[in-house]
Amino acid sequence: MIRFGIIGCGVISSSHANAIAQTQEGRLHSVCDIVEEKAKVLAEKYDVKNIYTDYKEMLKDPELDVVCICTPSGMHGEMCIEVAKAGKHIVCEKPMEITEEKNEAILQALRQYPVKMQCIFQxxxxxxxxxxxxxxxxxxxxxxxxxxxxxxxxxxxxxxxxxxxxxxxxxxxxxxxxxxxxxxxxxxxxxxxxxxxxxxxxxxxxxxxxxxxxxxxxxxxxxxxxxxxxxxxxxxxxxxxxxxxxxxxxxxxxxxxxxxxxxxxxxxxxxxxxxxxxxxxxxxPKAISSAGHYILIQDMIDAILHDRKPMIPPEEGKxxxxxxxxxxxxxxxxxxxxx
The missing domain is CATH 3.30.360.10 (Dihydrodipicolinate Reductase; domain 2)
Known part of the structure; x- marks a missing residue:
């Protein structure tokens, strides 16, 4: 079983949660938002027990395998790097980051820490x-x-x-x-x-x-x-x-x-x-389908299980x-x- 966590429980987080729920090998294990009530709402809908307001605390969980980053775009880079340092795989909402420099910092971290990253371009x-x-x-x-x-x-x-x-x-x-x-x-x-x-x-x-x-x-x-x-x-x-x-x-x-x-x-x-x-x-924006997210989440699971690159790696995402x-x-x- 591949256990997922979500950072950022705003509008797009539901697309990730729905996609994870549709897979056979994936399960939503934890959710995090600085607004605790948002995290609780998502957790209740998908029967998640692990709720955080500090994503770095969530990353300490040894059972967590993959982290979906659903926060504002300009926060993606810092979080991707921290997730990689924690040894967790990454699913990052678009855009990967908002500047070339921040994208390069992510790539540098991934060269240092052997984790996989999927960019969401459904x-x-x-x-x-x-x-x-x-x-x-x-x-x-x-x-x-x-x-x-x-x-x-x-x-x-x-x-x-x-x-x-x-x-x-x-x-x-x-x-x-x-x-x-x-x-x-x-x-x-x-x-x-x-x-x-x-x-x-x-x-x-x-x-x-x-x-x-x-x-x-x-x-x-x-x-x-x-x-x-x-x-x-x-x-x-x-x-x-x-x-x-x-x-x-x-x-x-x-x-x-x-x-x-x-x-x-x-x-x-x-x-x-x-x-x-x-x-x-x-x-x-609430009407966005999760069909494409499902394909990319399932692909990420397969990439982990079969040790291959995901469909949209960061080199493409930038x-x-x-x-x-x-x-x-x-x-x-x-x-x-x-x-």
Whole structure:
């Protein structure tokens, strides 16, 4: 039995707890939150006996195997390092951290302490995304000329006001891109499989009273010469289904939360991927499905039992943050940034 602990019992913790409960070999063993009542509510729902308000005390438990880090983004790095030092495996919510320096500190700790780490980017488990990546890798779309992500969410001012860390550089690390859009940005770069070599962007708070961006547009150039576009916002009402459009010289793929809209290659019949469960959350963060979390939690269990790397190791988890930081820098400096 693989015993899990959760640090941070806010909204996303339920996705982790639900996922753990669905596995055969995993069990939620302990929960921790600085607000004890939050920890007690989660513990009661999942019949957990071990409740903490200090995560370092939780890490002293020799029966604990894996820790899910569900705290504000800017706290992930310190906690990942402490968990690794304690010899526990790590499941970390997105983003892995909010700066390149903090991501590198995590990687350094993992080189020192032999534990495994899974980053939560559940969109990578979507059937359409997996099939798209395979078609691109096989060269069946030809040269990629346009690859774009449209990430239009709705979060009202009350959402940002509901927790002091939301919409801050210090703990959120950014706004619509770093918090919500990071999933889509990770997926786009993973599917295309090319490095982004330059970006020119605009980002700002156009409708919300926050210090980070609620709206951003970014023009990308891929290593293979093609272009890309990322539109990310939390000001669109109602929130729209996330959508990806990838155009190669031989065909077009368009899909998102609403399913596949186009799946065409010149002179070739390709079967549509099976539709999976929508990940949700465009308008209500509490509506995010735990289906993708289950796949990644189960993968983490298998990685531990069979001593292999998890599906999304930290070397992968850091990539979206690097691109988002370049987008922010481009907007702030009003110039193209080369990566």
């Amino acid at each position: 969109r990578r488990t979507m059937n359409a995304a997996i099939a798209t990546k395979k078609l691109i890798e096989e060269g069946r779309l030809g040269k990629i000329v346009l690859a774009c992500a449209y990430l239009k969410y709705y979060r009202d001012q009350a959402y940002y006001d509901s927790a002091g860390w939301r919409g801050t550089w210090e703990l959120d690390g950014g706004g619509a891109l770093m918090n919500q859009g990071v999933h889509g940005i990770d997926l786009l770069t993973w599917m295309v499989g090319e490095k982004v070599v330059s970006v020119f962007a605009k980002a700002g708070a156009l409708a919300r009273n926050i210090e980070v961006e609620d709206t951003s547009v970014a023009l990308l150039q891929w290593e293979g010469g093609g272009y890309g576009m990322i539109e990310g916002t939390t000001t669109v009402y109602p929130g729209l289904d996330t959508r990806f459009e990838i155009h190669g010289e031989k065909g077009t793929i368009i899909f998102g939360d609403a399913g596949v809209q186009m799946w065409k290659i010149i002179d070739e019949e390709i079967p549509l991927p099976e539709e999976g469960e929508s990940l949700g959350g465009a308008t209500d 990539k979206a943050v690097e691109l988002i930081r370049a987008i922010y820098r481009s907007s702030q400096e009003k110039q193209e940034i080369f990566l």
